[in-house]
Amino acid sequence: MVRETVKWATSEEIKHINALVPKKAKIIKIIKETLDITTFHISSENGRIPFDTAPGQLVMLSLLGVGEGMFSVTNAGDHLEISVKKTGVLTDALHEVVEGQTVGIRGAYGNGFPVDFCRGKNLLFIAGGIGLAPVRSLIHHAVKRRDEFGSLHLIYGSRSPADLVYKTELFETWPAVSDFKVSLTVDHGDDEWQGNVGFVPAFVEQIQPSVENTACILCGPPIMIKYTLGVLDSLGFSPENIFTTLEMRMKCGIGKCGRCNIGSCYVCLDGPVFSLAQLKCLPNEF
Amino acid sequence: MKTLRKCQLDKALDTISQNAVVYAPVKKGEMSCFVRYQDGVELELEENTLFSPKGILFPAAEKMYSYETTGLDMEIKKSDREFGLSVLFGVRSCDVQAIVCLDDVFLSKGFADEYYLTRRQETTIVALGCTNPGVNCFCQSMGLNPLEHEMADVQLFDLGDIYGLRARTEKGEILVKALDEVGLLAAGEGVSNPEVGEFFYNFSPEGVVEKLQMMFESPLWNELAQKCLNCGVCTFLCPTCHCFDISGKKQTAHCGHKLRCWDSCMFSEYTLMAGGHNPRPTKMERVRQRFMHKLRYFPERYGKFLCTGCGRCMAKCPVNLEITQVIRQVKEAVI
Numbered sequence: 001m002v003r004e005t006v007k008w009a010t011s012e013e014i015k016h017i018n019a020l021v022p023k024k025a026k027i028i029k030i031i032k033e034t035l036d037i038t039t040f041h042i043s044s045e046n047g048r049i050p051f052d053t054a055p056g057q058l059v060m061l062s063l064l065g066v067g068e069g070m071f072s073v074t075n076a077g078d079h080l081e082i083s084v085k086k087t088g089v090l091t092d093a094l095h096e097v098v099e100g101q102t103v104g105i106r107g108a109y110g111n112g113f114p115v116d117f118c119r120g121k122n123l124l125f126i127a128g129g130i131g132l133a134p135v136r137s138l139i140h141h142a143v144k145r146r147d148e149f150g151s152l153h154l155i156y157g158s159r160s161p162a163d164l165v166y167k168t169e170l171f172e173t174w175p176a177v178s179d180f181k182v183s184l185t186v187d188h189g190d191d192e193w194q195g196n197v198g199f200v201p202a203f204v205e206q207i208q209p210s211v212e213n214t215a216c217i218l219c220g221p222p223i224m225i226k227y228t229l230g231v232l233d234s235l236g237f238s239p240e241n242i243f244t245t246l247e248m249r250m251k252c253g254i255g256k257c258g259r260c261n262i263g264s265c266y267v268c269l270d271g272p273v274f275s276l277a278q279l280k281c282l283p284n285e286f
Numbered sequence: 287m288k289t290l291r292k293c294q295l296d297k298a299l300d301t302i303s304q305n306a307v308v309y310a311p312v313k314k315g316e317m318s319c320f321v322r323y324q325d326g327v328e329l330e331l332e333e334n335t336l337f338s339p340k341g342i343l344f345p346a347a348e349k350m351y352s353y354e355t356t357g358l359d360m361e362i363k364k365s366d367r368e369f370g371l372s373v374l375f376g377v378r379s380c381d382v383q384a385i386v387c388l389d390d391v392f393l394s395k396g397f398a399d400e401y402y403l404t405r406r407q408e409t410t411i412v413a414l415g416c417t418n419p420g421v422n423c424f425c426q427s428m429g430l431n432p433l434e435h436e437m438a439d440v441q442l443f444d445l446g447d448i449y450g451l452r453a454r455t456e457k458g459e460i461l462v463k464a465l466d467e468v469g470l471l472a473a474g475e476g477v478s479n480p481e482v483g484e485f486f487y488n489f490s491p492e493g494v495v496e497k498l499q500m501m502f503e504s505p506l507w508n509e510l511a512q513k514c515l516n517c518g519v520c521t522f523l524c525p526t527c528h529c530f531d532i533s534g535k536k537q538t539a540h541c542g543h544k545l546r547c548w549d550s551c552m553f554s555e556y557t558l559m560a561g562g563h564n565p566r567p568t569k570m571e572r573v574r575q576r577f578m579h580k581l582r583y584f585p586e587r588y589g590k591f592l593c594t595g596c597g598r599c600m601a602k603c604p605v606n607l608e609i610t611q612v613i614r615q616v617k618e619a620v621i
Contacts, residue, residue, distance in 0.1 A: 088560030
């Protein structure tokens with residue numbers, strides 16, 4: 001049996017000690033995206049970003065007295081943004097929060113999107129529903145550094161026009177960015193909807209996005225991911241060029257509490273972003 | 287090697303207690319566990335304890351921080367952690383190895399857990415070699431030496447009427463010196479290490495990791511899950527199981543504290559997400575996770591098994607689901 005010596009906290013490997021206690025932060029702005037999705041702008045007490053984050057990383061938001069939950073950072077600048085969908089006790093309570101309220105926050109956790117790998121490539125973003133939230137952090141990163149990336153293309157779908165999130169960006173900001181194409185679809189249209197009606201996988205197949213020098217970032221409900229992967233495969237995308245971000249139940253965020261593992265990987269530490277090539281090597285348990 | 291007469295053990299523990307809190311194995315009715323040593327406790331040195339010393343370094347429930355809200359504002363106060371110098375006395379090789387596993391989990395891979403770190407740094411481990419293996423013991427099969435463990439600070443050897451003492455670390459030397467200074471120790475010249483008795487279990491887990499890498503979809507897990515009750519006693523008693531939950535306790539509407547407590551991968555809510563998705567929805571996935579974690583995932587991540595052969599899970603499993611048997615079945619499985 002291999003016996004490794006104890007790696008004490010003084011070792012170079014240890015970057016953070018006690019990452020489990022949140023720091024105080026303030027909700028500075030609340031934007032109602034849809035009936036059940038809200039975006040929160042969060043800053044530290046002195047009005048700065050609580051800590052540095054990279055696109056695709058996670059933060060643990062704590063509503064003391066209710067609970068904490070892991071959310072992906074959807075945008076970061078002089079403050080953090082997270083978008084939350086009502087799905088349970090904590091997220092319901094978060095929808096009752098008011099501007100100016102103090103919350104706890106800790107992080108940033110996880111690997112984030114492979115920004116270096118993406119640099120110089122065309123980026124194809126495919127998202128469904130609230131799945132646009134993590135993808136948006138990379139979109140903002142790429143838009144801010146527009147010359148570092150090739151063409152940008154977002155294919156996004158939601159259940160109905162009313163369920164589309166970040167509407168200003170989808171309809172105004174991003175289409176105005178040079179060489180940034182935004183293609184939208186909804187499962188069910190309404191009287192005013194002029195765009196495409198249909199599910200995301202079929203829409204991707206219809207659009208036939210180019211594979212050439214392209215990295216695809218995919219996030220959405222599991223069923224959407226499953227069928228979209230089939231389409232991407234038929235279009236010729238290799239598993240090394242497809243990235244997705246996973247979610248799991250998490251408590252610590254630092255690879256210790258044990259519950260977010262897929263095989264010997266911890267989603268909070270080694271993920272949440274995995275290439276399809278990496279996922280194919282992991283047990284199918286997520 | 288120095289020696290200590292067994293009849294002077296109480297005096298030795300009293301001496302150590304002057305400078306540190308001593309946790310020693312004690313019999314409590316049907317139970318045995320590590321508790322704070324004081325006069326009159328009945329030490330259990332014949333066989334290993336039912337509860338491992340895991341809970342001293344990683345308590346079953348511990349306060350992490352408290353909070354208080356006033357209007358829109360809130361204060362977070364870290365819990366005062368006064369642990370102080372401690373000595374874990376009489377830890378068997380299996381349980382020392384379990385602490386080595388906990389060290390890997392809590393102190394490596396980029397983040398150190400401060401709660402564990404504080405306790406670990408202030409603890410001196412006095413290990414006691416086993417000469418008489420219990421009926422459920424299989425540490426030797428898991429690659430350990432029941433007589434001694436190199437990660438102990440002080441190693442004790444049972445030599446009949448006397449204990450042999452060997453300091454292995456600086457911490458250990460300080461402890462041995464303290465006993466020597468009050469005249470409790472003798473020079474143990476010519477004293478040789480004892481021999482270990484027969485183990486009922488004798489196998490090698492070699493090749494199990496590689497085998498399990500091909501057995502995620504094996505029918506074995508369904509077979510085991512039919513027996514398992516998901517009661518969680520195995521993970522509760524296991525000296526290496528370390529999964530925890532973080533939850534809150536409200537004292538009033540405005541204040542309360544966060545605490546963490548042991549959790550178990552055997553429970554259905556363990557991986558249940560808000561929204562209802564559960565990556566391990568049935569007993570099969572949970573049973574598979576437990577054995578895969580111990581025998582494949584942990585070795586892949588940390589280079590050692592997350593089972594030290596203490597046998598506690600086998601002693602208390604209500605349906606006799608034995609990890610030694612699982613290892614055998616894995617080795618014999620035809621892929």
